[in-house]
Amino acid sequence: MANRTDSSQRRGESLSRDRIIEASIEILDTGGEGGLTFRALSEKLATGPGAIYWHVANKNDLLVAACDVIVARTMQACMAKASPEDTIRAIALGMFDAMNAHPWVGSALVQASGQLPGVRIVEGLGQSLRALGVPDAAQWPTVSALLNYILGVGGQNAANTQFAIARGLERSSFLHATSTTWSQLDADAYPFTRSMAAQLPAHDDRADFMAGIEIFLSGVKSSGARSH
Amino acid sequence: MANRTDSSQRRGESLSRDRIIEASIEILDTGGEGGLTFRALSEKLATGPGAIYWHVANKNDLLVAACDVIVARTMQACMAKASPEDTIRAIALGMFDAMNAHPWVGSALVQASGQLPGVRIVEGLGQSLRALGVPDAAQWPTVSALLNYILGVGGQNAANTQFAIARGLERSSFLHATSTTWSQLDADAYPFTRSMAAQLPAHDDRADFMAGIEIFLSGVKSSGARSH
């Protein structure tokens, strides 16, 4: 099931793990998380569901593999910027954009964080933090916090996108509906949320995300990293 | 379907939204996320699946409601500590412990962040940040970042717990297995992850989480919050 590198494929246009993953990504991108079914996949590949199971252990395995393709592609484009700080910014921004373009990646990553796709991100962040001069003892907690923040935002965006799709709403109408709900909350119990309602529809997710990264970097620098 | 406050319940031990939610929480706590099915629920309540749908719109509605019970209970215990900073710490720690005790809460919260359970957390964090002196324009991005971090960690923990349960592993064996996998990664491509493998089984999730909160608070203070 692993080494398909040696002998060429059997049939003229036979199945292969890569072809299956590629088709899965297309289905996930167009039909969302719920669109990926073994029936839809087997139809796209002109085969039966059983044949797919020869190359792929189960649906989760397939999701992780598809996710890894996106993550690997993203990380490759983000490594080795001008400074370690810029590399972290590039990784964060790259992952944000990737999870925005492929909303299913967010939830897939959360479910498979200890596995290869998550490790790729950990490695990229960890090397940069090390280069930033974060002390050894603080490296893991810091990487963990950064990763969790990135995955949290990604998961959130994915959930919002899926929620909007499920109700047939555009992103703007979804935000507008949430804003209206918030503005009707009890004034005594929810003063803060109410006051945020107005600016909700106009806010920029990407800018907010990067603001969080900057708070983080600022916190890392002010709590003991020696400059390099 | 909403106001059950007025007339008393019809039958001696009739169904009610609250009884359904209470039973759901028990099932979720003992059987995990996948344990909650309308069949298991109807068996526990000695009724049929159809009766439940009279009180509850669908499974997602049920999950959000169960989640809200936990979040409301947690937030009530965390508000109004000595200082705004301590309140934020209490909320973060309270939510971490709640999501640890009820791993399903993490994923439920991610799926329903704009709804009531998420709003409760936003409100608690927002009021505290306001009291901390965070400028108006920075309040929303900061709350959003904090919430996303908390939800990210929670979702992560939930996924790890479920992953371990699915394979019948204890938490320690799960960490040990991940540690072994990481230590066998390619030395050139993954130097950081490899070097973290050894300390993975012994690390303290809760301490790491709080370290992230401290980085955050440190970042918030060093980027423009005036002391109060």
Add this chain to the structure above:
DNA sequence: ATGCGAATGGAACATCATTCCATTTAGCTT
């Protein structure tokens, strides 16, 4: 008493991941 709507619960439906297995295919052996 009696009628009516709220509430019930069991059966039925559609869909899904997954398993099973008879059949086909390609590469290797002789």
Add this chain to the structure above:
DNA sequence: AAGCTAAATGGAATGATGTTCCATTCGCAT
């Protein structure tokens, strides 16, 4: 070149799920 073997295929069957449907039951107002 012929035959054998294991890899690969694909369609049918399985079991479980969320959800809908509807005949029936219950309690309150009349």
